[in-house]
Amino acid sequence: MKILAGPNSEKIAQKIAEQLNLNQLGLSYKLFSDGESYLQIEGNPDKEDIIIVQTTFPNQEKSLLELLLLSKTLKELGADKIIAIIPYLCYARADRKRVDGEVVSHSITMDLLSTAGIDSLVTVNVHNSEVFHNTAKDLEKYNLSILPAIIDYFKDKITEDWVIVGPDKGSKEDIALFAKELSLPSFVLEKYRDPIDHDVRFKDTEYECQSKSIILLDDVITSGGTALKAIKLLLEKNPSNIQFVVVHALAENKVFNEMREMGVKDIISVNTIPRDDIEQIDISLLISKFIEEKFL
Amino acid sequence: MKILAGPNSEKIAQKIAEQLNLNQLGLSYKLFSDGESYLQIEGNPDKEDIIIVQTTFPNQEKSLLELLLLSKTLKELGADKIIAIIPYLCYARADRKRVDGEVVSHSITMDLLSTAGIDSLVTVNVHNSEVFHNTAKDLEKYNLSILPAIIDYFKDKITEDWVIVGPDKGSKEDIALFAKELSLPSFVLEKYRDPIDHDVRFKDTEYECQSKSIILLDDVITSGGTALKAIKLLLEKNPSNIQFVVVHALAENKVFNEMREMGVKDIISVNTIPRDDIEQIDISLLISKFIEEKFL
Known part of the structure; x- marks a missing residue:
């Protein structure tokens, strides 16, 4: 098993890697002048279970797309099981249809994560736990309490x-x-x-x-x-x-x-959302313990 | 057949609707205080072919995600065929693997569009036409020259x-x-x-x-x-x-x-990218003519 830190979660991924004593895959990351993300995975994910860590705030859509791109590429590179750790899961607020024609973004984003090759998803204090567990049937889902x-x-x-x-x-x-x-x-x-x-x-x-x-x-x-x-x-x-x-x-x-x-x-x-303007409680140990119990 | 204007392409969708004499579906759109998009489709897409118009610049990832959310929701609401008009298609620059582990964003985003329910995609002057036509096999693809x-x-x-x-x-x-x-x-x-x-x-x-x-x-x-x-x-x-x-x-x-x-x-x-700081050539007529020949 190896860990890949998404561009939005380098610090927390580093902590989890140390706590679980796992090797990290490298990521070459830059922004093109028009703002698009360039991503290149370094190291060999072939036949490995891979943990991707990527929280989805700030820049919800960018973080989410990067996660989809990385997951799909890891599968193409021969990765076995993909476990996504998404400390904060975006687009979970629209969790059910309240009026006709409303876009239920939560279930659709969960489907996208599943079709991008993610097998298991671990998140923390999701917006609506019951709905969360009823989305994307093919995806193993875990919602940790902080x-x-x-x-x-x-x-x-x-x-x-x-x-x-x-x-x-x-x-x-x-x-x-x-x-x-x-x-x-x-x-x-x-x-x-x-x-x-x-x-x-x-x-x-x-x-x-x-x-x-x-x-x-x-x-x-x-x-x-x-x-x-x-x-x-x-x-x-x-x-x-x-x-x-x-x-x-x-x-x-x-x-x-x-x-x-x-x-x-x-x-x-x-x-779950890294900030340097306020005091923060670290969740990496909680996540590491869960990964250890469930996947190692 | 009806037209739905994505949040990034209201003007051009309006022109295409007028040129083709098609009714538009409404879209209720707002941003939550954390920046996420709220979307609600107004009108009945059931058993209709729907044209969604949404260019993907500026805010490439947000525009793309909105397109995925709208397309999937239209299918859930009973829409028949979905034709996406994406005047500028983002994330097409990374069109092939140049070094090991590189994320080939073009083919992955095309797969995402297909899995979100889009049946046909019409774009203009795509980055690499040959690669474009070899992506997402289930998706009918058209690249118009400007x-x-x-x-x-x-x-x-x-x-x-x-x-x-x-x-x-x-x-x-x-x-x-x-x-x-x-x-x-x-x-x-x-x-x-x-x-x-x-x-x-x-x-x-x-x-x-x-x-x-x-x-x-x-x-x-x-x-x-x-x-x-x-x-x-x-x-x-x-x-x-x-x-x-x-x-x-x-x-x-x-x-x-x-x-x-x-x-x-x-x-x-x-x-293809709406701007008000420079003179613009309108492509709506070109697109309308193509839609008329191909889909009407």
């Missing part, structure tokens, strides 16, 4: 006045588990869509946060609008501080600056 | 002192035909790669251009480096002026500004 890595990250840092908060009902199970593992209290906020202006708002909460240290844990942040509203509501409860923890940090830098200006103490994301 | 539209554009404008120039041997046939149709003299330049610095240069040419009006016709321009060198060489021949004509204008605006500063009189491209 929660163990987040719990690990926090377990030596907590003090007694901490409280774990989730931004909506959808986060209820994760929040309960997170709080239980750290023996801390928790609650989730209630989100609703205003019937008149269709804006997302939060109901006030009865939970007491006075002088508490809040960890607000969210799955994903894009425009940041909803997260900023949740933070605003929580700040009105006079906590001693707020730490914002998000799995997939898709938002622009300025969103996090705004959080800092509001008084958020720490902003932490997971390196 | 030359008739360029000849049409110039035929009422010429005066006797014009000369047609091609930038390299590859353009020889097109240049000869172009010149013959307009009853004008022509020649092609000789390009070579410097054996030491690997830079592209032009050999001096014996052809006389003194006080001539030159039309320099190129297939594609990206960084512009080669075209600017050809123009520099031709300017040394003291022509009365130079018009630069290019089919696929991928270059940045600043390249054309540099040409203007050098003294190039007119810069003209084809709307």
